[in-house]
Amino acid sequence: KAGVTQTPRYLIKTRGQQVTLSCSPISGHRSVSWYQQTPGQGLQFLFEYFSETQRNKGNFPGRFSGRQFSNSRSEMNVSTLELGDSALYLCASSFPPSGGNPRDTQYFGPGTRLTVL
């Protein structure tokens, strides 16, 4: 079974621009989560989508948004980019979650490396 795929793998943008990242989950997985990884802040949760609905959101400004499509693919968008948005953005997918169920395991993609100049 193919793993989580993310496109593009690398992006270079300038301040003020916007960017869209894409994530395709493992076939059959309906939950998609996004995380930001930076050297200073580590791994931080952005948001999670299930059946096209955002169910949970981390503590990020409104410039960060996302959506999920009916085929479970997800996109995240960052508008008005700032230097501090440079990071590795990781997407993870899981089977429909229920608390404590082993199927909750989140499987990660390779990430998109965003550099803001």
Next chain:
Amino acid sequence: GNSVTQMEGPVTLSEEAFLTINCTYTATGYPSLFWYVQYPGEGLQLLLKATKADDKGSNKGFEATYRKETTSFHLEKGSVQVSDSAVYFCALLNNAGNMLTFGGGTRLMVKP
């Protein structure tokens, strides 16, 4: 809120040495616990997991036991290899099953 604390690195070991990376957590309820590994330039790979107290997760010679009494999930390996050099993250899954909280990561360097 939930939090995970793991020992800071880097941890430098010789090949075949014993490895322990400490991880403690704070959470409500009974979260599932995970260890992920990240190799340079890659995403996170699931190493092992445990979903309830006293469970032992194991994979590729790594082990970790879910200790609710000490709120810990320490990672161990009896004999490390150079190929184990990577960054290791301890994480817990919230009760809703839709958000991971990560520790800061521990870089392991294994020298031949």
